[in-house]
Amino acid sequence: MKAFLVRRAGMSLVTLLAVSMLVFMLARLQGDPRAVMLSDYTTNEQYEAWGREMGLDKPIAVQYVVYIGKVMKGDLGDSLLQDGTSVATLLWRRIPNTVQLAMAAFAVALILGIPLGVLAAVTRGSVWDYGARSFAIFGHSAPSFWVGLIFIVVFAVELGWFPTSRKVDWDSIVLPAMALGWGAAGGILRLMRSSMLEVLDSEYVKLAKAKGMSSVQVVWKHAFRNALIAPITAAGLLFAGLITGTVVTESVFAWPGLGLLAIQAVNKSDYPVLQGVILLVTFIYVLTALAVDLLYAYIDPRIKYN
Numbered sequence: 001m002k003a004f005l006v007r008r009a010g011m012s013l014v015t016l017l018a019v020s021m022l023v024f025m026l027a028r029l030q031g032d033p034r035a036v037m038l039s040d041y042t043t044n045e046q047y048e049a050w051g052r053e054m055g056l057d058k059p060i061a062v063q064y065v066v067y068i069g070k071v072m073k074g075d076l077g078d079s080l081l082q083d084g085t086s087v088a089t090l091l092w093r094r095i096p097n098t099v100q101l102a103m104a105a106f107a108v109a110l111i112l113g114i115p116l117g118v119l120a121a122v123t124r125g126s127v128w129d130y131g132a133r134s135f136a137i138f139g140h141s142a143p144s145f146w147v148g149l150i151f152i153v154v155f156a157v158e159l160g161w162f163p164t165s166r167k168v169d170w171d172s173i174v175l176p177a178m179a180l181g182w183g184a185a186g187g188i189l190r191l192m193r194s195s196m197l198e199v200l201d202s203e204y205v206k207l208a209k210a211k212g213m214s215s216v217q218v219v220w221k222h223a224f225r226n227a228l229i230a231p232i233t234a235a236g237l238l239f240a241g242l243i244t245g246t247v248v249t250e251s252v253f254a255w256p257g258l259g260l261l262a263i264q265a266v267n268k269s270d271y272p273v274l275q276g277v278i279l280l281v282t283f284i285y286v287l288t289a290l291a292v293d294l295l296y297a298y299i300d301p302r303i304k305y306n
Contacts, residue, residue, distance in 0.1 A: 008293065012286045019282045020071070020275075024064050027271035071279070077272035087276035090261060095280070098257035101180065101250070102242040104173050108181030109188050109238065114231065116185075117192025121200060121227075122219055132189060139186025144245070148179035148252040176253040180246065184238055191234055196227040236292035240285040 058066075070077065076087035120132035155161045155175060162175050200223055209218055247259035254260065258277050265273035 008290050012290060015286055016279070016282060017068075020068065020279055021064065023275050023278045024067060025060070027275055028060065076276040076279070079273050080270045081268050087272050090273060091258070091276055091280055094256060094258050094261050097255060098243060098246050098250070098259065101173060101176055101246055101255060101257060102239060104177035105181035105184060105242050106235075106239050108177050109184035109242075110235065112181070112185035113188025114192050114228075117189040117231070118196055118219070118224065118227075120189065120193045121196035122215070124197065132193070136186035136189040139183045139189075142183065143248075144179050144183060145248045145252050147182050148176065148249055151175045151179055152253070172253075173255075176249050176255055179252070180242060180249045184242060187238065188231055188235070192227065192231045195230040196223060199223045199227045233292055233295060236288050236295060240288035243284050244281050 067077070074088065076091070079085050079087060079090060116132045116135065120129045123129050152175065156163065163172055200219075209215075213221075243258075246255075246257055247262055249255065250257045250259035251263050258281065262274060262277040265271070265277065
């Protein structure tokens, strides 16, 4: 286990470095940040002085090394446009809203996906099974921004059940959580159904039925818990995916989270903020993937990491 942890930690570090390097290089392709920050009336002396202050006069490789050194100390730089506010401060303000939205969408995915997956498995080949699978296919194929727009038109504009404002409270989070969790529920449903079918076809379940146990007892006492192993381990990566997938949903609902902050940074060429958002999201995803691997071994003792 220790060797596995060391190896996975090393792979995670390499992933973070690779992503940071790629984002750093791509951000520089937007052009010189001095063109964004300085006015047309700036003199050449002021232009060069600001570049030296920001380290833009150094080779790109040196700039990257300096940047990584600051990141390791917790310094993600300052925003170019938001009054010089530190990127860490901006991220700290926005991440609670994104986590709140992702958790709500995660709950929607589990509440819809797991029961419907079990229902589809135990009624294999029936109308309920086809209906649940159709729901899963629609959830995967319908883009979250399209679902979000439909929800806004129907439930906010026409029916007036939910607000259309960007206020962060419980009734404002319902529609974006449903739009974001809709597709994730389809994935959980399909995974739960296939896992449940595999368990129901196993020998020990057939033996339990032969001993006279009712279908309800077989499903809930024997099959359900074992069928949860695959969905639970996948749920961790699903949650991390919801964190990264909030960009479009937050823009549709004007939800003040990391996704909306990233879009604003792209539109305004505020590359320090964009780099900070991507690094934070990557860190969350990598950390979650490591936690899922460990959780898998804990849930199923048969899994051994050598």
